Amino acid sequence: MMTVKLKDGIAKYFLLCSAAFSIVALLAIALFLFSRGIPAMAEIGLFKFLFGTVWHNNPGATNQSYGVLPMILGSIYVTALATMIGLTIGIFIAVFIFKFCPKKIRGILEQLINLLGGIPSVVFGLFGILVVVPALRQISPTFVGEGILAASLILSIMILPTIVTISLNSLKAVPRNFYEGALALGATKEQSVFKVVLPAAKSGVYTAVVLSIGRAIGETMAVIMVIGGSPQIPTSWLQSIDTLTALIARNSGEASGLAFEALIACGVVLFVFTILLNVFLMTVKIKRTNQSYKLTLKRHNERQAQKLIDHTSFLHLRVALLYKRTKFFIKYPFVKLGQFFVWLVVVCKLNVICRQLSELLDKNWRAESRQKAWYAFLKVSSFFAAFLGVLALVGLILFILIRGTPYVSWHFVFGKYTLDNPTLTPAIVGTLILVGIALCISIPIGVGSAIFLSEYARKAKGVKYIRLAIDSLAAIPSIVYGLFGFIFFVGLFGWSYSLLAGGVTLAIMTLPTVIRITEESLLTVPHIYREGSVALGASKVRTTFKVVLPCASVGIASALIQTVGRVISESAVLILTIGLMVNIVPDGVMSPGTSLALNIYYFGNFGSSDQAAATCVVLLIVVLLLNLVLSFVGKRLGRNNFKY
């Protein structure tokens, strides 16, 4: 039957194309950044650019100078400080939720942290403007408030949910018998958690660190609103400085000529840095394994288990356990594989851990009591950190709500925009158009890529390059996407500032998310469904689209919702691509416009803090609703009847 073969061929070709899109996008971004950034660096002089300490690009000024060192240092300082604060508090919160928290509030806390992870960064920025900066001004009369400390504080609150979620997941992945084993040796609850379980969860904590560094260094909107924006070498914590991201976002609109090229060169620096960070992350974290590897592992384990059953009897119990474990792989491949590795590592190290513990406990009573005091301190710290972190996050939300709600009215949201009475109508229409464009592009291509990666790519050779491209796309800061959109769509394509340019850029940015979520849900579809379909004589394409894909529909739905969430929250990309036209309702995709998140920046930066807070309230309600839908869909996923 030629038609079936033809169909198979066409489908595979289409899927390959969509998967290759990631590579093309990455190369395009790299190409356009480098082709303009590198000559600019050459013109300025690489050394002068990277290590020059003066950035001076006022239009018309004669002594223009493009030294980017202050911004690089600024980025590093802010990121380092934010990560340190966020990490310390975040890990303690994770430990608290994991072991010390009363069962009743554990679920609520986890939900809350998840929810807070979805807050748009521009909301944090506004919180910075309205609360953190005025508070810091109280420190000394000469201090302007904006600067390293303010930005770091805001960023540390912002990355908190990420750190807590990842650390908590890896704590949960540590097998229970470690903890029980430690307790059985006479260790206290605190000792067991801090000495045994937490070290066993180390790899997850590393991942959290690297991810939050990536997030902090790439963050634009939260930073730009509180950093101050003076391009000078940071010498004190309280100083107003600038970061790479904020510099690009602030100046790209007006800069021209070499000044603009220099900003692209800054984009190159950011790009290179995040790619390096990404490569580092890949070497640290457990290698992402594709399905084929997992299947061979499963089969291998099953065979080993069977061999043991065949030839020995006394190992029966352990084999049964191993067998049970291998069964789990099919159900939750990613989590369980991770667990299995951790389990493996720790089983190998268990005797070492036991010895250390017993030595620990054998020491004389004074050392013991000192130990106990130390662990009690750690425990109290975790309570305190949890209190502090939750207070900051909840306080932020409450503050915004209290501040903004009085100004939310029917007219404010849907009324006609006038200078005296600004409304959100243009922003809402703009946001809807952006969401539409982004979904139309990223969902088909993303789902196609995911199908290719999970169903077709097992034997293909270029797959690791596709994965590398996707991982890299996921790591690139949004401001770099914004620069790319500005050069490519706004400039080169001649779309000028338009919703189309913003929407397409956002589509590329959200692509990795769509691919990851869809692929994960495709991987949970039991292999025997595929076998069942193929055994009936169904072709590959029919098996994939009629059997496997419907099973993953929940995953695709959640990818869709998360994409909507990211598009709604994003503003750094839009500031460079859609023109920030807040007063006119856009009449089509080619029209310039604004979005809700961008409006917050606009209102916040230009003194209309009431409107900004009210917009935040609207945005938060939308995000909250999306989260509700998502958790509803997630529950459907939980109810999904994969019995294997």
Next chain:
Amino acid sequence: MKENIIEIKDVQLHYGNHHALKSINLSVSKCEILAFIGPSGCGKSSLLRCINRMNDLIDGCRVRGKVVIEGFGDIYGKGIDINNLRKNVGMVFQKPNVFPMSIFDNIAFGPRTHGIKKKKDLDPIVEDSLKKAGIWQEVKDDLKKSAISLSGGQQQRICIARALAVQPKILLMDEPTSSLDPISTAIIEDLCENLKINYTIVIVTHNMQQATRISDKTAFFLNGEILEFGETTQIFSNPKNEKCEKYITGRFG
């Protein structure tokens, strides 16, 4: 002497470096039930999956030798339409793998795959297949219900019905009752007896009694080789091979 519908000639199978099947020769006559017995990991399922090329789905699996099926010639030869082959050689798996869709859609999936799309054509096929699989009476009133809501035994019979709906000549069963309770097992064994009239069945089983109850011929596997092959009554009453005797009597394995 009935004519052979499957002829397996010198089949070798490797999973990576693991030599799973070592020169297997076997022939199966029309309308008989052949049982594969032997300890786990000895290659029973691997050989079964050679007969409809399901091994193609497994990475690193290589097959050498010939599997000749009536009407197809050597199925590992060139120009074989694999989808058509699998239509003619149906398979039932160890675990019931009904798709997460309605009972009707499950049964109709195969016929639809092969070009029967109209509901009025599908209705009789679905009914007929469900009747053959002995589950029509239980599900005829709620064909729209999700197949996943059925019990394990019912699901397995749905799987059998689904396999029958594409009208195969041969039915391969890979431990079809190993995850079922005794009552469901008995129902499926009865089913095999009835299906024998029209179909050739190859069944892998760990259950000796099952093999004696339903099969005409039995092949005993050990470490990728067939150590004994013959009439079921002969193998179970008077095995020639010493290891086969030990296995059957439960003294090893």
